[in-house]
Structure formats: C-alpha cells, structure tokens
Amino acid sequence: MVKREELYVGVDLGGTNVRAAVIDAAGHVLGQEKHRLLSREPPQVAEAVVRAAKTACGAAGMPFTEMKGMGLGVAGWIQKGTGVVMNAPNLGWREVPFLKLVQARAPKLPLWIGNDLSVAAGGERAAGAGRGVDDLLVVLVGSGVGAGIILGGKLHEGASNVAGELGHVMVHPGGRQCGCGQRGCLEAYAGGHNLAAWARDDLRIALAAARAAGQRHPNVGRKLLEIAGEPEKVTAAAMEKAAHEGDELSRRLLEEAGDLLGIALANLITVLNPARLLLGGGVLNGSPRMMRAAIAQVDAHTTKAARLALQITAPELGEQAGVVGAALLARASLALAA
Amino acid sequence: MVKREELYVGVDLGGTNVRAAVIDAAGHVLGQEKHRLLSREPPQVAEAVVRAAKTACGAAGMPFTEMKGMGLGVAGWIQKGTGVVMNAPNLGWREVPFLKLVQARAPKLPLWIGNDLSVAAGGERAAGAGRGVDDLLVVLVGSGVGAGIILGGKLHEGASNVAGELGHVMVHPGGRQCGCGQRGCLEAYAGGHNLAAWARDDLRIALAAARAAGQRHPNVGRKLLEIAGEPEKVTAAAMEKAAHEGDELSRRLLEEAGDLLGIALANLITVLNPARLLLGGGVLNGSPRMMRAAIAQVDAHTTKAARLALQITAPELGEQAGVVGAALLARASLALAA
Incomplete structure (x- = not known):
C-alpha cells in the first residue's frame, strides 16, 4: 500500500511533448501520461500540463488532489524565486510567468519549477546512474x-x-x-x-x-x-x-x-x-x-x-529522468521549505 | 577582551616562506609571524610551521596551548581525509604525510589542512571581498x-x-x-x-x-x-x-x-x-x-x-588571505566535526 502523502507528480515540458508521472519516494513511476503539445501559447501549455498530471494520477489510481506537490522541468532559463520562464527557445517563450499560470489551474498544489538539465541530474542522482x-x-x-x-x-x-x-x-x-x-x-x-x-x-x-x-x-x-x-x-x-x-x-x-x-x-x-x-x-x-x-x-x-x-x-533513466527528477526535486525542495 | 576559546591559528605554507597568524572569529589578525623556509625537508618544514604558529601566538599575547585549532594552507594537492600532501611542486614534495608531521609537534591541537586556493577563497568569503x-x-x-x-x-x-x-x-x-x-x-x-x-x-x-x-x-x-x-x-x-x-x-x-x-x-x-x-x-x-x-x-x-x-x-586580503582563510576554515570544519 502506497502512502498517499508521499506521492508527487513530475512534469517534463519539452518543445513538442509534455510528460507527466506520479512518482513515489524511491523514484518509481506509478502512472504516467505523455501527449503532444497542440499549442505553445502559455495558457494552453499550462492547461496541458495540469491535464497530463491529472491523467497520470488517473493511471496511478490516485486522485490528483492527494498529490503532495508537483515538480515542473522546463527546457529554459527559469528566474529564481518567481518561476518566470525568462527564455525557452524550444517553446519560443520570453518572460512567461509560467509557474503562476499553472498555479491558477491547480490552486492548492505546492509547485516547484526547474530547468530540464537540473531535473535530469536530480532524477539520475535520486533514482538513476548517479545514486x-x-x-x-x-x-x-x-x-x-x-x-x-x-x-x-x-x-x-x-x-x-x-x-x-x-x-x-x-x-x-x-x-x-x-x-x-x-x-x-x-x-x-x-x-x-x-x-x-x-x-x-x-x-x-x-x-x-x-x-x-x-x-x-x-x-x-x-x-x-x-x-x-x-x-x-x-x-x-x-x-x-x-x-x-x-x-x-x-x-x-x-x-x-x-x-x-x-x-x-x-x-x-x-x-x-x-x-x-x-x-x-x-x-x-x-x-x-x-x-x-x-x-x-x-x-x-x-x-x-x-x-x-x-x-x-x-x-539510466533516459526519457524518464525529467519526470522522476522534477517530482523528487519538488519533494526535496518543498519539504525543506515546509 | 578576546575570548580565548574562539582563537585559531592560520598557517600559509608557500615554497619560500611560512606565515602564521592568530585569527579571531571575525577574521582579524591578532598577531603574526613570517619567516623564510631554511629547508624543504618535510620534518624541518613541520618544525618551522609550529615555530611560526607559536611565535604568532606570542605576538598576540596568547599561549599556543590555548588555541582552539590550527589551519594549514599548502600550495598543492592534499589527499582527502589523510592530510597527505600528494603533490606540491613548489616544495618538491610527493606523498608527504604532512598533517601527521605537524600533529607530532603539536599533539593536542586539532588540525585542518587545505590547499592554498581553497584557503584564499575561504578567507575572502569570511573576511574579504567575498563577504x-x-x-x-x-x-x-x-x-x-x-x-x-x-x-x-x-x-x-x-x-x-x-x-x-x-x-x-x-x-x-x-x-x-x-x-x-x-x-x-x-x-x-x-x-x-x-x-x-x-x-x-x-x-x-x-x-x-x-x-x-x-x-x-x-x-x-x-x-x-x-x-x-x-x-x-x-x-x-x-x-x-x-x-x-x-x-x-x-x-x-x-x-x-x-x-x-x-x-x-x-x-x-x-x-x-x-x-x-x-x-x-x-x-x-x-x-x-x-x-x-x-x-x-x-x-x-x-x-x-x-x-x-x-x-x-x-x-581584499592580499597576502593575508592564506592565514585568515586557513584559520577560519579550520574553525568551520573543526566545529562541524566536533
């Protein structure tokens, strides 16, 4: 039996696809979802992120509302503190307040955001070839x-x-x-x-x-x-x-x-x-x-x-590194902040 | 009145000179000594280090025995854990168990050793232009x-x-x-x-x-x-x-x-x-x-x-960075270990 309070959802946002997965404390994937981005407009992408996260929760058999937090990995430069995506060439974004856009669609969920390489490194260290x-x-x-x-x-x-x-x-x-x-x-x-x-x-x-x-x-x-x-x-x-x-x-x-x-x-x-x-x-x-x-x-x-x-x-984690790292870094960072 | 339990002695060992200074918690120099190395033989250099430290204590009006610890900065590669100087081109040393040689001459004093750039960075951050x-x-x-x-x-x-x-x-x-x-x-x-x-x-x-x-x-x-x-x-x-x-x-x-x-x-x-x-x-x-x-x-x-x-x-610290950094890094590191 998985303790619900230990579950985080990790999201990996690329220029083409959004992936999401529900991750336990050991970095295991309990349910996941991947779909193509139909638009690169920031509000639509924020929608797609939350939808993917909810679908991954469904696949894991866990309600989205019981997630402890969500981690987002984005290929780009994310401003410290504000979660503003200052520059994301793959998405064609400059100064997009992405964390706020996602937060508006998941009002109660603690969020963490980091860049794609950081989440990959975090994932590999927690559950991959960098253990x-x-x-x-x-x-x-x-x-x-x-x-x-x-x-x-x-x-x-x-x-x-x-x-x-x-x-x-x-x-x-x-x-x-x-x-x-x-x-x-x-x-x-x-x-x-x-x-x-x-x-x-x-x-x-x-x-x-x-x-x-x-x-x-x-x-x-x-x-x-x-x-x-x-x-x-x-x-x-x-x-x-x-x-x-x-x-x-x-x-x-x-x-x-x-x-x-x-x-x-x-x-x-x-x-x-x-x-x-x-x-x-x-x-x-x-x-x-x-x-x-x-x-x-x-x-x-x-x-x-x-x-x-x-x-x-x-x-070791390949395409999973992003979702695993985003979830585990969210866990580490939000636990520190609490 | 300076609290004696807060004083550390820092030593900066170059290829030509040995410097030593008694440093308080704020990184101030209370007394110092500098002399030329007459020999590069490791036991003689260890002697010179302890002698310089004692002279610096004398200049600060503090007994050597009341120092809380000593930090050594050496230009070279120092093995983690052992304090062996693996390679110090300026001194012509390879695999010299220098921490042991100094410890034998100052048996009760807690010691810390690091390389010259590390102590310079530590000194500048604690009390110089990197505050x-x-x-x-x-x-x-x-x-x-x-x-x-x-x-x-x-x-x-x-x-x-x-x-x-x-x-x-x-x-x-x-x-x-x-x-x-x-x-x-x-x-x-x-x-x-x-x-x-x-x-x-x-x-x-x-x-x-x-x-x-x-x-x-x-x-x-x-x-x-x-x-x-x-x-x-x-x-x-x-x-x-x-x-x-x-x-x-x-x-x-x-x-x-x-x-x-x-x-x-x-x-x-x-x-x-x-x-x-x-x-x-x-x-x-x-x-x-x-x-x-x-x-x-x-x-x-x-x-x-x-x-x-x-x-x-x-x-900011110039030639003082080494002694200040060695003393303050010794303080930080020995306090952590205690």
Whole structure:
C-alpha cells in the first residue's frame, strides 16, 4: 500500500511533448501520461500540463488532489524565486510567468519549477546512474547541449539560475554562428541541428566544387548525400550511418564535434573534480563515433588526478529522468521549505 | 577582551616562506609571524610551521596551548581525509604525510589542512571581498594559475580534493609545454614563469633572425631586451614595463595570455554562474594590460545571463588571505566535526 502523502507528480515540458508521472519516494513511476503539445501559447501549455498530471494520477489510481506537490522541468532559463520562464527557445517563450499560470489551474498544489538539465541530474542522482554520488555531472547532447550539476550533494543552479550552459562555452573564437547570437559556442558544432547544418554547409561547397569541375557527385560527402537524399535532409543520424559506410565528411565532422565536446568536458572536470559523469542525449546515443572522440579527449586532457577520481557512464533513466527528477526535486525542495 | 576559546591559528605554507597568524572569529589578525623556509625537508618544514604558529601566538599575547585549532594552507594537492600532501611542486614534495608531521609537534591541537586556493577563497568569503557571497570564484594568477571555488556557500574541493586547477584547463591543443607534463594548459601561457619563458623563446628567435640579417638588435622585443638586459632575465614585470614603453612583443604576449585566461574564465562562469569573481595574484596585479584583456574576453564570451549576475573585483586580503582563510576554515570544519 502506497502512502498517499508521499506521492508527487513530475512534469517534463519539452518543445513538442509534455510528460507527466506520479512518482513515489524511491523514484518509481506509478502512472504516467505523455501527449503532444497542440499549442505553445502559455495558457494552453499550462492547461496541458495540469491535464497530463491529472491523467497520470488517473493511471496511478490516485486522485490528483492527494498529490503532495508537483515538480515542473522546463527546457529554459527559469528566474529564481518567481518561476518566470525568462527564455525557452524550444517553446519560443520570453518572460512567461509560467509557474503562476499553472498555479491558477491547480490552486492548492505546492509547485516547484526547474530547468530540464537540473531535473535530469536530480532524477539520475535520486533514482538513476548517479545514486549516492555527491559530485555528479549529467551532460546531455541533443539538439541542445547542457549540463546538470550536483556538487556536495546539492543541485547547483547558480547565482541567477543559469548554471550548466555547457553548450555555450566558447570552443572556437570567431567560429560558427550559434543560435544564442554568439560565435564559436560548443553547441554550434555539437548540438544536433547545428551539426547537421554544418554538414549541409560543407556538402553544398563540395557540390558546387564538383559541378564546377564537371562532375555529378562530390568526392567528399557522397555517401552522406546518398543516405540523406539532398543536403536539406541531412541529420546527425544520417551522418553516423554515412560515417559507418566510409563517408569521410561525416566521419570528420562527427569526430571534430566529439573532440570539441571532449575538450570542454575535460576542462570542466579539471576544475570541478566530479566523481561521476553521465554522458548521453539523443545525438551522442546515436553517434558512437562522436561519443568515442569525446571520451578520448577527456582521457587525454583532464588532469591525471581529476581523471582518476572520475567514472564515466550513461544515464539510466533516459526519457524518464525529467519526470522522476522534477517530482523528487519538488519533494526535496518543498519539504525543506515546509 | 578576546575570548580565548574562539582563537585559531592560520598557517600559509608557500615554497619560500611560512606565515602564521592568530585569527579571531571575525577574521582579524591578532598577531603574526613570517619567516623564510631554511629547508624543504618535510620534518624541518613541520618544525618551522609550529615555530611560526607559536611565535604568532606570542605576538598576540596568547599561549599556543590555548588555541582552539590550527589551519594549514599548502600550495598543492592534499589527499582527502589523510592530510597527505600528494603533490606540491613548489616544495618538491610527493606523498608527504604532512598533517601527521605537524600533529607530532603539536599533539593536542586539532588540525585542518587545505590547499592554498581553497584557503584564499575561504578567507575572502569570511573576511574579504567575498563577504556574504554564496557563489564565489577566487582566481589567482601568479607563477601558477588556480581557482578557489565556493558554491552554495560551501567550499568546493572536489571528489578527490583537486578541484580548482584552472591553470590546467586546455586552451591550445598541442600548444606550449606545461610543467604538469601536458601541452597547451592555460598556465603554460599565463603563469608567471611560463609567460616569461614564452617571451624568451620568441626573443631568441628574433635575435637569431636579426643576426642572420646582419642587424645587431631584433626589430621585435628590442625594448624588452633593453629592460631585461638579456633574454634569460625576462620577467612578467619586465614585459609589462616594456609593453608600456611600446614593445610589441611584450604587448602581444601579455594580451594573448590575458585572452586565453579570459576565455577560460568566461567558460567557467557560463557553466557555474557565480555571483562574484575575485581576480588577482602577482602576475595580474603587475600587468594591467593582461587584466584588461582577460576581462574583455569575459565580457565578450560569457553568456549574457551569467555575465549580468556577475561582479568582478579584486581580492581584499592580499597576502593575508592564506592565514585568515586557513584559520577560519579550520574553525568551520573543526566545529562541524566536533
């Protein structure tokens, strides 16, 4: 028999989907729900969040009114104290008072809000591959690149809640344009969309050069072009497949992106000396080549003493990390506040 | 009247000098002592530490036996739990059980040991320019480059006590040889000894080129050579002076070192989002040019949100930071353990 007073609902809000789950104190999922967002208008999204939470409660056989609290993980910068989403590129939001919008639809429920990497790190530490690890980095490489940081057993969110922006460390001054407005950020190379755009740029150059030389196919990237069909359809997954089949352009870019990621990681590990690094996310999981390159750079460039203290492994919770972490961080944080 | 039970003695052990001071709860120095190390043999250094502590007590008019505890700051890697100095390049030590050697000479005194950057950060936070700041970086650029890290109000020393090695982040893969055995570390450019060596290398090349062309003086670095006398005598201070008098070589290297430091700082600030950065140390204090270059890079490359939350200022305690921090960290840590 589950004690009702121990149950929290966790919500993971991405740019496309909202997930919700009822989570017990051990981080187990008792019931869950996932649906697509039909609108990105903040009030509609707040509706969708509460609806998903209620459906997850139904699936767990628990009334929504008996939840002790709700944790929300949002991919974006959340202002400390107010719960205002200052910036969430995936949702196209700026300064959206999201916590208030949700609170208006669930008036009595204690709420907690944090960013997606923080909840992933909290989830992995409580119930995943970071169990019992006090100094833990969780680095996810998907369309974005980010880090969840736990130091001394506590989530580190920074002075204004923007810690963990590993995607925006400078790896190449004056380099490729990043979505953030800067040039040469790690994410401009290793983030999924940017990696594919980088390959498309190189492919277009190769195509133009081939045509100028009277050839139909470029020498570099030919395999990638075959797999993708046309430059516009190149993805990170297509690059990995092409590299596996001998495509030099794809191999080079995946390894370069992995190298840049690995050096950024090595530098962070040298300074923070964590006990464990969980390395995952859609792009890295889809590209063993990029993963190998990144780990090789960590091995080569981290100080020996910091490398010796470090284990590198994969996150365990996968897509569940967000809902589990949001619920467990809500529990920890709301219990402290009570 | 000072309550005796509140007094701790702090010791700062460098490669050349040992300093000791009696510190009250507010971080005030009640009495102090500084003397040169006559030997680097661990037992003699332990003797010198206890002697300096006793002399500082005498200067404060307090018996050594009434100290509540002693804190030791050592420039090096100190093993967690054991107090063994695993590696202290300035002292030429490897795996020296230094805490034990000191304890044998002060059998009843509770001891605490930490590295020099940690004690500097602890001192600045307790009684210097980091007062009341929970997320604080203290970065000192002298012959070495290092960071003391306080996050969430707690000193962050890492899983194996080697956090803060900012001097050994990789800024130039395959670049200049660093004392640690790696190539391209920040310290290989910005550390005082390495910066001077870099200038000497470039000067020698310029000299050889000038002679091959039948000229007596090189075009680049002429002013630096005049000021230093010969390449072997170049120092960071001479470079700053020469740059001030128009020497292009000195200007370029100081700015390049500042740029590399600034990018490493920007990346760390982007990921950690601290509220304050204290930036100092002998080399930076002696080279406004390098300091300006570093801060310009921080301004240019830190994410906007992290830069907005950050104040940059100078450490306040200067040479006192070590003794004050060692005493206050000993107080905090021994009080917790009691």
